[in-house]
Amino acid sequence: GQQVMQIPQYQHVQEGEDFTTYCNSSTTLSNIQWYKQRPGGHPVFLIQLVKSGEVKKQKRLTFQFGEAKKNSSLHITATQTTDVGTYFCAGWGADGLTFGKGTHLIIQP
């Protein structure tokens, strides 16, 4: 079945450093979605990418969808303490929506 791998599992950064998480699917995706889960909270939808090679920005966050529509990345510039949490990618494919296991972002002040 469809698999979505996400790396790294954990990322420690100093406040102000950049952060990137990567998502790779075993199959071609119709779209890819990104979610953020704050500690103790529930996942919150951030963005959806649909087109091959698409790049979208939300303030300090940059999202990319690969040309082959099988991989994606989320990059945060100059992390802040409010960025702490777990970032999940989720890809829509033939098997429906499959979530990656998430990247835990830990920020040291």
Add this chain to the structure above:
Amino acid sequence: SQTIHQWPATLVQPVGSPLSLECTVEGTSNPNLYWYRQAAGRGLQLLFYSVGIGQISSEVPQNLSASRPQDRQFILSSKKLLLSDSGFYLCAWSALITAQYFGPGTRLLVL
């Protein structure tokens, strides 16, 4: 605007007791509904999803069942809880293949 409600927020239950968690959605019609479970610090495990009243698909064989008695109501149940049923239970809704919107979740501890 659409909102999703889940209750209770936390629940402590003895092993062998029954379970009923409820999820309701407002502001949309015929949503796709989902139940997920999340172990502490882990990913999301899809348990059940529903595309309409009375239509339930199970992703993982387990001690749980789901029902959708009304268009915007989704219920997760168990007749006898196991220790391994402890976790964070999340309900979500979506329209077709768009984003999923999660409720606040129920933290279940089975002792």
